[in-house]
Amino acid sequence: MMEQKFVDFEIGKQKHIALVAHDGKKAAMVDWCDKHKEILKNHFLCGTGTTARLIAERTGLPVRAYNSGPLGGDQQIGAKIVEGGIDFMVFLWDPLEAQPHDPDVKALLRIAVVYDIPVANNLATADFMLTSRYMEETYSRKVLNFTAAVEERVEKMK
Template structure:
């Protein structure tokens, strides 16, 4: 039996509505995955998916929600990436935001590149990723040993 792929769904403040609309359109595909998100966004995603499911099912859909405490959610995601616990990520960044929300997003993007995690930063790419026939046959993440030669700032 093939393992369930894990998709992280993250959106900056001005992109949350876009991500929720996209999830509403693609919920039937997304329920075949383990979804991971921040606590506030995870609550919203859960409402959207469960509202759709309640039309056809009595089952509630669970989402893995990152803890909102001392360690930032981006740092928790970074840890999950290095441990191979994220298979795909949809990371909607607000390109019109004057200053980056924080440097954690930049660090997160570095990790996604280093560990070769398929990443969608816009909804068109996200749609291509989840609708691809090879999405469940992705290559395993890059091994930590292969990263030994890389120096990070």
């Protein structure tokens, strides 16, 4: 039997949301979280170190804090996406400021696409996502079947 190229991963009704913002976007992120805290409180929240702390302090919501972005926080969140522990992300990256950890930023954005998780990179998209009917439902995201992909690659490399 031909192996499926993609497999379904379910995003539950309760989302595992990563919140990440560059310095120039932190105020906007904190304001946005405060404005939407009645919705956000129904989900599991996490974020890069500084962003998570600022959101938790302003809103009173529990936000699991990973390392600060430039110190590996983006990579930790990327790893969690790979493991299936994060399935929704608001990442307000700053288009007007160079980042020392730009490769990590790119890697996180890339892995979010690979794992087909909803990602907002600006407030308008974040608003659309948060008011989507899928916030109240489960959603089936499509992820490349890595078992089949590895099998195929191993056969090819032999």
